Amino acid sequence: MFMEVPRGADLLKYQRVVIDQETCISCGACVAVCPVSALELAEDNFKSTLLWDKCIDDFSCIGVCPVNAIHKTSEAPQELKARNSWYRFSRELSDDEKRFFEEWRKKYGVTGNPK
Numbered sequence: 001m002f003m004e005v006p007r008g009a010d011l012l013k014y015q016r017v018v019i020d021q022e023t024c025i026s027c028g029a030c031v032a033v034c035p036v037s038a039l040e041l042a043e044d045n046f047k048s049t050l051l052w053d054k055c056i057d058d059f060s061c062i063g064v065c066p067v068n069a070i071h072k073t074s075e076a077p078q079e080l081k082a083r084n085s086w087y088r089f090s091r092e093l094s095d096d097e098k099r100f101f102e103e104w105r106k107k108y109g110v111t112g113n114p115k
């Protein structure tokens with residue numbers, strides 16, 4: 001089924017997931033199951049990386065991870081939300097979208113920075 005990737009204000013609707021980079025074993029299961037290709041194995045270390053602006057809270061990835069490295073953002077330990085590089089953007093965000101991104105960070109207490 002085709003699923004729309006969010007843009008604009010829709011970006012704020014989703015809580016997304018936090019990926020524990022130290023626990024990830026690079027199996028690729030989450031990448032394979034995501035219906036909107038919001039996860040990729042990073043080119044530098046092959047760890048799963050969230051494409052922040054693509055995630056639509058499908059959460060299939062959480063159940064398939066064999067090492068429980070993926071958490072809903074609202075349920076993720078603060079320590080993980082403070083780590084850098086577990087997410088990045090799939091494209092350049094507009095100024096409005098950058099504002100929504102900052103609102104999302106504030107709402108979920110995400111202090112880590114994108115790759």
Ligand code: SF4
Pocket residue numbers: 019023024025026027028029030031047048064065066067068069070
């Ligand atoms: S399913 Fe889990 S261990 Fe496998 S790549 Fe995704 S986050 Fe890493």
